[in-house]
Amino acid sequence: MRIPRLASPLLLIALALIGGWIAAWLLLPDEVAHLSFLVTIKLGIEVTALCLLLGSFPLYAALRQPKWPKLPHVLVAVSLGSLLIPTIARSLSLSALFSFSGPLATGLRVMRLWPQGQPLDSSHAAVVIALVTLYLPFTLLILSESMPSLGRMPDVAGTLGAGVLQTSLRVTIPRLLRPLATAGLVVFSQVLGVIITPRILGSEDVTLAVLIDDLLKRTMNTPEALRIAWAEMALAIPVAAVAAYFIEKERTARARPLQPALRFRGGRVLSVIPLVILAVVPGALLILSLGHSPILSMASLFQSGPTLEWFRRALLEPGFRRVLLPSFMVWMAAAAFSIFPALLVSVLILPYPQVRRSFRLLALVLLFVPQNALGVLLFMVLSRFPAAQASIPAWLLGGMGQAVPGFAFAFLLMDRVGDRLRRSLALASTLGASAWQRLLKVALPNLAPSVAAAFVATALITLDDIIFVRYLPRLPVNTAATELFGRARYGAAPDLAAACILMALFILLLVACGHIAREFPAIRRRLVASVGRPKVAAELGVEGAR
Structure with missing residues (x-):
């Protein structure tokens, strides 16, 4: 019996995940490790689902709206820029936002949306939000390489009488199933080994990575840490292998430009959501962290700017x-x-x-x-x-x-x-x-x-x-x-x-x-073209310039 084309990647992903879960479960030594395994899977699914939701729809809207043609390029540029900032720096900024006396926790307590006396930064919700901001750029970058392959098919389906739901189920989702699966698998595999952000936030969730770190650095139980590490690898290798296979397949896929729709209401508003998450929020968090800086003062920053003296005081810090x-x-x-x-x-x-x-x-x-x-x-x-x-x-x-x-x-x-x-x-x-x-x-x-x-x-x-x-x-x-x-x-x-x-x-x-x-070869060609090859040759003393 021939497996339908749509079901083939789903079956492959399911077999890889189930096989990895079974192998990892059998390798884990005790009930504590089994509980950490379940916490890790739950955290990975939540972060992956939110990244796909916040990445796919806004990017599709950015590609389909006609008034801001450069908006998809802005999304890609912001995603690349956010990946250049180290994870530790981003996690520190997020910890300033989620801290007990921070503006978010204070506002939630005032509105009675968060219990009094309970910290926000160590909560499960704070960890999920922080990880979404960290791994959303992966989703945007992967999908931005594949969404143009839709071409004009959504418009053609609409002209043939298909509704929005029919177009999504029969045209858009089947064509984007492989890149969506790739982005989800990449994000899920990254969440499996995350340790910096939960540690900085003081998370109460003990994932497999956190448990391995505790066994290796606190209790010095090296054999058990190694066994859990093998279980984590058994869980992650099938996921990583399927993601690598899909990426290799996407390299050979023929891409056609996705043309803007004549009407796409709400496209600009929807596509601004990732920009707010990746650009505006980290900028505000950086200002918050600067406000607690014992060396760099906010007043001097806004009065005289980041001068050399401003940075020299940071460089003189002994540590x-x-x-x-x-x-x-x-x-x-x-x-x-x-x-x-x-x-x-x-x-x-x-x-x-x-x-x-x-x-x-x-x-x-x-x-x-x-x-x-x-x-x-x-x-x-x-x-x-x-x-x-x-x-x-x-x-x-x-x-x-x-x-x-x-x-x-x-x-x-x-x-x-x-x-x-x-x-x-x-x-x-x-x-x-x-x-x-x-x-x-x-x-x-x-x-x-x-x-x-x-x-x-x-x-x-x-x-x-x-x-x-x-x-x-x-x-x-x-x-x-x-x-x-x-x-x-x-x-x-x-x-x-x-x-x-x-x-x-x-x-x-x-x-x-x-x-x-x-860009040096292109810069050199433009320079030679603007100055003129005979003039350059004469200045360098080269004969035969003509």
């Missing part, structure tokens, strides 16, 4: 200065262990399309599986070699751990130019270029923008990661991420707002450098 050098060393190690292996692998497997496809799927799975479980497995591998890990510096071990997702991200960036690079190398070979000429004049110029982007990506991983340095078998290295996480969790008195602002500015500087490196 922040102490972690600058270790953070930089971990970043360099992660970049080296990520970029060079990815560069070597991408060049070696270039002539083999099937091998490239397998490596793409593997890289996507490495990005989607919970990083806390990978950190525990790396912890166990290093524990097997006590003499070797004792002789390796802690910052180098931390960089090696962060190179696991870094390698996956770097390989995906370099693989994007793989087809063009293969054609260019074949053309250079037919023209008689030597191996060194093909390497220096063809391969490196094509891969240089991807290398620059991977360098920025490893910086983002270093500034946002606490797992691979926190789970070292020996005394972990203290980076900017672990310093901020420890201070926010244990209530020390740092200037968290200043550190987060400096981190955001550093990331924006890196992104600008990466963008300039990527």
